[in-house]
Amino acid sequence: MTLPPGDRIAEALAERIEGPTPGIVVEPDAELLARAVASALVARLAAAQAVHGTASVVLTGGGIGTAVLRHAAELAEEPAPGQAVDWTAVDVWWGDERFVPADDDERNEKGAREALLDRVGAPPERVHPIPASDAGFDTPEEAADWYAGALADAARDAGTDGPLPRFDVLLLGMGPEGHVASIFPDSPAVSDERTVVPVRDCPKPPPTRVSLGFAAITAAEEVWLLVSGEGKAEAVARALGGADRAEVPAAGARGRRATRWLLDAAAASRLPGAG
Numbered sequence: 001m002t003l004p005p006g007d008r009i010a011e012a013l014a015e016r017i018e019g020p021t022p023g024i025v026v027e028p029d030a031e032l033l034a035r036a037v038a039s040a041l042v043a044r045l046a047a048a049q050a051v052h053g054t055a056s057v058v059l060t061g062g063g064i065g066t067a068v069l070r071h072a073a074e075l076a077e078e079p080a081p082g083q084a085v086d087w088t089a090v091d092v093w094w095g096d097e098r099f100v101p102a103d104d105d106e107r108n109e110k111g112a113r114e115a116l117l118d119r120v121g122a123p124p125e126r127v128h129p130i131p132a133s134d135a136g137f138d139t140p141e142e143a144a145d146w147y148a149g150a151l152a153d154a155a156r157d158a159g160t161d162g163p164l165p166r167f168d169v170l171l172l173g174m175g176p177e178g179h180v181a182s183i184f185p186d187s188p189a190v191s192d193e194r195t196v197v198p199v200r201d202c203p204k205p206p207p208t209r210v211s212l213g214f215a216a217i218t219a220a221e222e223v224w225l226l227v228s229g230e231g232k233a234e235a236v237a238r239a240l241g242g243a244d245r246a247e248v249p250a251a252g253a254r255g256r257r258a259t260r261w262l263l264d265a266a267a268a269s270r271l272p273g274a275g
């Protein structure tokens with residue numbers, strides 16, 4: 001494991017950190033982190049489109065996740081070489097969602113539409129929100145089953161084996177106790193083998209949610225964990241120090257080809273070797 005303070009995420013991506021060992025990149029602060037991740041994200045999606053014709057991304061809510069989307073929208077206005085994403089050919093999924101009405105400010109979908117999707121004209125047929133509580137489903141269980149079906153349909157349409165389409169990049173924030181998506185420590189979701197899981201009695205409000213399970217998260221080509229702030233430093237150190245995923249769910253967030261921990265200096269401050 002290396003810890004290169006101040007390295008640019010784009011440079012680290014260019015080195016193509018791959019394999020079972022997570023790659024760690026540290027930017028000086030949250031704003032620089034969000035800008036660097038946005039730049040890396042559009043480059044990664046453009047590269048996927050060059051290979052496959054389309055790209056797919058799984059979005060997260062949270063402060064950094066939403067800031068990344070805002071910066072990605074800015075980059076779409078004047079794309080740099082290698083960063084021209086055709087947003088009409090990007091499939092957009094979510095890692096988790098709050099089971100509240102569609103117009104509720106708590107919806108990750110709402111934040112993502114405002115920050116990016118509406119600004120780049122993402123077409124409705126490629127945007128796949130997790131159902132809201134007023135979208136015709138009475139329970140998060142029904143909504144989760146439906147979303148698992150939507151993922152399986154997309155996989156079948158793309159000719160992909162198994163219940164999940166290709167996810168080029170799956171973005172995750174992390175809570176101070178190590179939760180990712182809506183998989184909270186020691187909750188039923190940590191051992192739920194379904195691709196999409198209903199979440200009730202969530203310790204962080206709102207209490208009712210729908211989340212990808214580990215089966216779906218670990219199927220992504222690349223998992224990028226976006227973490228800023230001193231309050232997350234201990235969980236970062238525990239996750240990267242080999243904690244059990246039941247206790248620190250972020251420890252179980254691994255991509256098939258790459259896992260990248262994209263941190264600001266405060267979030268990295270308790271890693272071995274940090275100044």
Ligand SMILES: O=C(O)[C@H](O)[C@@H](O)[C@H](O)[C@H](O)COP(=O)(O)O
Binds near residue numbers: 060061172228
């Ligand atoms: O309610 C939630 O579950 C949170 O929104 C969560 O999913 C978020 O992504 C992380 O807590 C990181 O959030 P920040 O980037 O704002 O710290």
